[in-house]
Amino acid sequence: METEKRGRGRSREPVVVTGASGFLGTKLVERLAAREPVYSLSRRPGSLGSESLVADLTKGEEVVRALKTVSFSCCIHAAALADPDLCEKSPESAWRINVEGTRNLVEICRARRRKLVFLSTDYVFDGRKNGLYTEEDPVCPVQVYGETKAAAERLVLELPDSLVVRLPFLFGYTAPAEKPDFVTDTARRLWMGQPHAYDHRQLRTPLLREEAAEAILLLAGSPSSGIYHLVPSESATKYELARALAQCLGKPMELVLEKTAEAQPGCARRPMSMRLSNDKFLQAVSGRFRFRPIRDAIVQIAERFRSTKESPGDRLDSRQAQPKT
Numbered sequence: 001m002e003t004e005k006r007g008r009g010r011s012r013e014p015v016v017v018t019g020a021s022g023f024l025g026t027k028l029v030e031r032l033a034a035r036e037p038v039y040s041l042s043r044r045p046g047s048l049g050s051e052s053l054v055a056d057l058t059k060g061e062e063v064v065r066a067l068k069t070v071s072f073s074c075c076i077h078a079a080a081l082a083d084p085d086l087c088e089k090s091p092e093s094a095w096r097i098n099v100e101g102t103r104n105l106v107e108i109c110r111a112r113r114r115k116l117v118f119l120s121t122d123y124v125f126d127g128r129k130n131g132l133y134t135e136e137d138p139v140c141p142v143q144v145y146g147e148t149k150a151a152a153e154r155l156v157l158e159l160p161d162s163l164v165v166r167l168p169f170l171f172g173y174t175a176p177a178e179k180p181d182f183v184t185d186t187a188r189r190l191w192m193g194q195p196h197a198y199d200h201r202q203l204r205t206p207l208l209r210e211e212a213a214e215a216i217l218l219l220a221g222s223p224s225s226g227i228y229h230l231v232p233s234e235s236a237t238k239y240e241l242a243r244a245l246a247q248c249l250g251k252p253m254e255l256v257l258e259k260t261a262e263a264q265p266g267c268a269r270r271p272m273s274m275r276l277s278n279d280k281f282l283q284a285v286s287g288r289f290r291f292r293p294i295r296d297a298i299v300q301i302a303e304r305f306r307s308t309k310e311s312p313g314d315r316l317d318s319r320q321a322q323p324k325t
């Protein structure tokens with residue numbers, strides 16, 4: 001594709017993906033591997049459908065060694081300590097992974113003049129704005145996770161041609177071998193007839209992880225640089241998502257309760273309403289990408305359970321769902 005040649009400068013040179021074993025990284029690698037060479041940079045070697053590079057991002061010398069002999073056009077940085085509650089409980093780890101890990105990649109990309117695409121979050125804002133946040137608004141995080149991502153953004157933006165892509169709450173069907181996400185875990189509870197309480201105060205703009213991966217690759221392959229909000233306009237609470245899923249799976253609505261308790265002590269504060277303008281993103285991709293309605297995505301996930309003849313209730317209950325955002 002012509003835009004890819006211009007965007008990444010060197011067409012068909014491999015792309016490096018960090019956090020390749022994660023919820024979003026898995027989908028980025030899957031999509032990239034179908035069309036061009038890709039390296040997965042991970043703490044553990046593994047069969048991720050790509051060439052594997054092993055490094056802990058917080059250890060600068062390991063990262064330099066892993067990338068030393070590798071020729072790449074662009075690095076998509078999806079690795080992070082991405083659970084806000086964990087970041088709140090272990091702020092030092094959060095700063096080490098999210099900021100120092102990013103600094104190590106910035107230095108390599110600066111020295112090698114490679115494009116760095118940093119995946120950030122809508123949690124760099126406090127959610128108090130009356131109206132939509134634009135890319136020009138100053139950041140104002142309310143928890144450690146958002147603070148570390150905002151600090152990492154600043155480092156990345158010092159690099160010419162770098163990209164910061166702010167993402168909303170991601171969801172998707174997770175395979176049995178993966179850590180279940182919010183939707184998959186909700187499906188499992190519904191299937192087993194377990195009532196559960198879901199938050200109905202925090203307004204999010206949920207995005208399917210497959211869609212996020214597709215749009216990130218579009219931006220990464222274009223000449224775009226700077227900050228982009230990759231966020232749909234449609235919003236929903238987790239309670240609304242759970243109800244939509246119950247309906248699609250044909251399960252009783254009574255299983256979906258409304259959470260009344262306040263956040264647990266020690267948990268990260270959550271902004272109540274996350275609404276970001278996506279005008280700049282939609283202009284950059286000019287008709288090549290369209291956000292799917294949330295309802296369609298939920299229907300698709302429910303179908304996925306049906307078509308694989310898998311009942312979500314078959315899944316082991318032993319692993320906690322990714323609490324995430």
Ligand SMILES: NC(=O)c1ccc[n+]([C@@H]2O[C@H](COP(=O)([O-])OP(=O)(O)OC[C@H]3O[C@@H](n4cnc5c(N)ncnc54)[C@H](OP(=O)(O)O)[C@@H]3O)[C@@H](O)[C@H]2O)c1
Nearest residue numbers: 019021022023024043056057079080082121167168169170
């Ligand atoms: N998921 C969401 O709803 C959401 C929303 C907004 C923004 N984001 C952002 O999107 C990106 C991807 O999120 P995600 O949900 O896919 O995260 P995730 O599932 O928690 O995956 C995190 C990844 O980072 C890797 N990692 C952590 N520490 C590392 C280190 N020291 N060295 C090397 N790799 C390390 C993990 O590798 P191991 O397998 O070794 O642990 C894992 O592959 C993150 O930057 C996150 O902040 C996510």
